[in-house]
Amino acid sequence: MKMNEAERSFATSALIIKDAELQSYLEDMICRLAKEVCSDIRLYVVRIPYFNASMAPNGVMQVWTGLLLRLENEAQLATVLAHELAHYKKRHAIRMWNSARNTTDFLAFFSIATGGVGYGVVGLVAGLGAAGSIQVYSRDLETEADEIGQDYLYRAGYDLAEAGRLWEKIKGEADAGGRETTAIFFASHPPAEDRVENLKVRAEKYPEQPSLLLRQEDQKFRVLVDARWQGWVKDLIDTGSYEETLFVIDGLEERGFNPAALNFFRGDVYRRRSGEEDLFKAKEAYLKAATSEDSPAKTYKNLGLIAKRQKEDGKAIKYFEIYLARYPEASDRFLVESYIKQLRKS
Numbered sequence: 001m002k003m004n005e006a007e008r009s010f011a012t013s014a015l016i017i018k019d020a021e022l023q024s025y026l027e028d029m030i031c032r033l034a035k036e037v038c039s040d041i042r043l044y045v046v047r048i049p050y051f052n053a054s055m056a057p058n059g060v061m062q063v064w065t066g067l068l069l070r071l072e073n074e075a076q077l078a079t080v081l082a083h084e085l086a087h088y089k090k091r092h093a094i095r096m097w098n099s100a101r102n103t104t105d106f107l108a109f110f111s112i113a114t115g116g117v118g119y120g121v122v123g124l125v126a127g128l129g130a131a132g133s134i135q136v137y138s139r140d141l142e143t144e145a146d147e148i149g150q151d152y153l154y155r156a157g158y159d160l161a162e163a164g165r166l167w168e169k170i171k172g173e174a175d176a177g178g179r180e181t182t183a184i185f186f187a188s189h190p191p192a193e194d195r196v197e198n199l200k201v202r203a204e205k206y207p208e209q210p211s212l213l214l215r216q217e218d219q220k221f222r223v224l225v226d227a228r229w230q231g232w233v234k235d236l237i238d239t240g241s242y243e244e245t246l247f248v249i250d251g252l253e254e255r256g257f258n259p260a261a262l263n264f265f266r267g268d269v270y271r272r273r274s275g276e277e278d279l280f281k282a283k284e285a286y287l288k289a290a291t292s293e294d295s296p297a298k299t300y301k302n303l304g305l306i307a308k309r310q311k312e313d314g315k316a317i318k319y320f321e322i323y324l325a326r327y328p329e330a331s332d333r334f335l336v337e338s339y340i341k342q343l344r345k346s
């Protein structure tokens with residue numbers, strides 16, 4: 001009852017994403033993985049650029065956009081969802097409910113999204129650690145969820161080897177400086193070496209999966225992410241976690257996402273980090289983006305700002321003009337026109 005009450009305000013949070021296509025894709029996957037519980041699950045996609053998914057005892061599942069941004073394929077997504085569904089199926093949360101500390105944690109599960117309203121993503125993320133809103137299951141329960149999750153994956157025909165690749169990837173981001181962006185996931189899922197090893201040994205005991213069922217390369221996941229990743233990267237940049245953002249951008253480039261947009265975002269990271277040589281690096285990244293027809297119009301505005309700062313007035317005017325020509329409805333049109341006038345006078 002307590003959870004359902006908390007869910008009501010959670011459901012109206014501005015951070016809950018209303019995206020019918022994404023929603024039904026994920027709901028279908030949940031049902032494919034765990035038919036026996038799928039009618040209980042209420043899925044919420046939450047606009048938080050960090051890596052996490054979690055499950056409350058009343059059947060509410062959260063999937064954060066930061067998770068979707070980082071997963072390389074549908075099999076990795078299924079790996080995470082299957083693990084969470086296994087926690088639900090075995091009623092792990094209910095088994096822990098009686099301890100006061102856990103009750104607070106589970107209610108805080110909902111405050112993550114409701115607390116962030118009005119502060120934007122940055123304020124929200126700053127409060128995540130303080131809220132202590134992380135459910136931590138015992139090692140035994142984690143192992144059980146890993147194993148039942150693996151059974152679900154096998155049954156649905158997903159490549160079991162993707163679990164190991166996923167762990168490596170997230171560890172890679174943590175090593176690149178992403179302690180903050182991956183902390184919540186690691187706090188609730190301790191990255192024990194034997195965890196991956198156990199799954200690997202266990203995977204070999206299943207009869208071989210018919211290759212027809214392997215969904216590792218599923219196109220649908222790719223198409224969905226391709227239409228949405230740019231907004232998710234913008235949110236990640238807004239957290240100010242620059243090293244890990246660059247790590248995530250490199251990963252997206254390896255997977256063949258739009259290089260012009262990726263270079264534009266690299267430029268934004270450098271410009272905002274503004275360390276030594278970052279202005280130079282930002283310029284280089286924007287120029288790379290500008291070699292492509294489909295670079296974001298803002299590439300030219302930002303090139304103009306850098307040229308203006310470096311007293312290259314002629315170049316700055318040219319870049320600002322390209323920006324306005326490519327983006328006539330820009331909301332900062334008046335401002336950019338005033339820059340041009342100012343530069344012409346000087």
Ligand SMILES: [Zn+2]
Pocket residue numbers: 083087137142145188189
């Ligand atoms: Zn878990």
